[in-house]
Amino acid sequence: MKAPLDLDQLQTFISIADTGSFTRAAEEVHRTQSAVSMQMRRLEERIGKPLFEKEGRSNRLTEEGDKLLSYARRLLYLNRETLAAFDDQRLEGTIRIGTPDDYADRFLPEIMARFTRSNPRVELTVICEPTPGLVEHIKRGNLDLALVTHNDVRGQSEVVRREPLLWVSSANHATHEQETLPMAFGRPNCIWRRAAVDVLDQQNRDYRILFTSFSATVITAAVLSGLAISVLPECALRPGMRVLGEADGFGALPDCRIGIMRGQTSRPEIVDALARHISESLDNISVPLGEETGTFDFAALAFAKMKRSKPSQILPGW
Template sequence: MVTPLDLDQLRTFVAITETGSFTRAAEEVFRTQSAVSMQMRRLEERLGKTLFEKDGRNNRLTTDGEKLLLYARELLRLNRETLAAFDEESLEGHIRIGMPDDYADRFLPEIMTRFSRSNPRVEMSIICEPTVNLITQIQQGLLDVALVTDHAPAQMVRREPLLWVGSANHETHRRAVLPMAFGRPTCTWRQHGCTALDKIGRDYRVMFTSYSATAIAAAVLSGGAITIMPECSLRPGMRVLGEADEFPPLPDCVIGILRRPATQMDVVDAFARHITESLDNISATLIETSEDVDFNNGMRHMRRAKRMRPDHILPGW
């Protein structure tokens, strides 16, 4: 019979990657640093794989270490969900959640599924509006937590390349005057796009304006416009446009969690944790699910997205 993996060892392994330090991980799991080092040696022996490699005075996760990290987080999540299913004192209550609909299609199913399994007694109210509206509602106490874009006070949970996108079935990007589809004038991505095009003197005209990501995507897929979106929002039939198409580079898109001021709700803390875990899981599968997107000259963005994964440089044993 195959001996199962030790969840305590996996918990320590994840703590090391999240804190970036064996010493800080030891504090997180209430063990000595020597005990943490011994746990990692036993875990490597159990798997028959090297999880860390020397990088100067530091240790870096190997390819096998990065692979294990995905499974370790999933196993720990399933363990929490199993215990929660039999916990009669599990979290209860109501949480009000907001996020832009650019993210809702991609992120919401994963987040909702994970959270509801672990917290079946919590009711969720969800709204999808632009970041500027979500910030106002957080400040007014109308939302408990929101996933927002490029807002400094928010806790950053994900960084993605921002891409120029057109239809894979049309040559819209070759028009003398580019037809553009954007969010409202307050949209940060719109401002980045207009500034970049103005800077290189590329002629364009805003043809479609909408808060709806679905409407923007429809304009693009029909060949009616070019737009800007983060990698997570790409859909089959879209084409990423790069420098060879005379489209300038754009800044990254930063996604963060914003909480209602002064909130001390355990359910909000739990939901924020589930957002982070869900986005980690989505990061692991994003490239696989993007196979139907034509990256054409935008392949540099795919390589860039891979480099944005944490290097997991860790202090010595």
């Protein structure tokens, strides 16, 4: 039987992956650089695969290293939460979490229920803002954790869910057939807005932006009332919306990646526990929708439609 993985080696491995440097990782784990190098040699021997490769002065993860990283994070999270479970005083206090309102509406009920059951003495303080605002809150130390729309440019977040980003219109109006498309978007720094505008410009579609808001409720209202078209992730779809595809003249959009960002905190064990609950909750959430002929997995259907140019689909009530 193979020996179990060493948690200290995994912690060092994570530090190297996050900093891109053996030297900076050594400072974080309070070891010498030679000790860190020795730990990684032993970990590679244990795994039986190379975990790093040089890229200039930085150390980049190999494909095997990237695969190990997600497991390593989960093992460290579980270790901290296991220790906390046997310490009545440890998981107690307040944690500050931020999320955009569209994610809050879809995901928070499951997340809060799971976390509160396991950690009844932890108080959750929740704020709802768009991702750019949450990133600033994280940088300024105003939040311990944020569920955000992942952006490679904005900063590092751990991607925990992927969803198709979809063109949506009202099922009761022919808004998408107008010669000049009326659009409702988030503010100019919204990556969904930029992705949608890029596609429309590439297709030479005429459009005008009628509504701009950081509120998902406002965007949803504009769509359902037939005043505008927008782009939304799967989790934000509502009854009465029509999902538009390439057959309707709307090009494919990039996936929406949902990630977790962590702030500086004196209670990493609470943040780790909440992050794990979020990841597990989002793994378990799906969007099954029904129609008169039965039920179907709309996520799979919508994604296939976007790629294969199937006709638009009207969302039934649920």
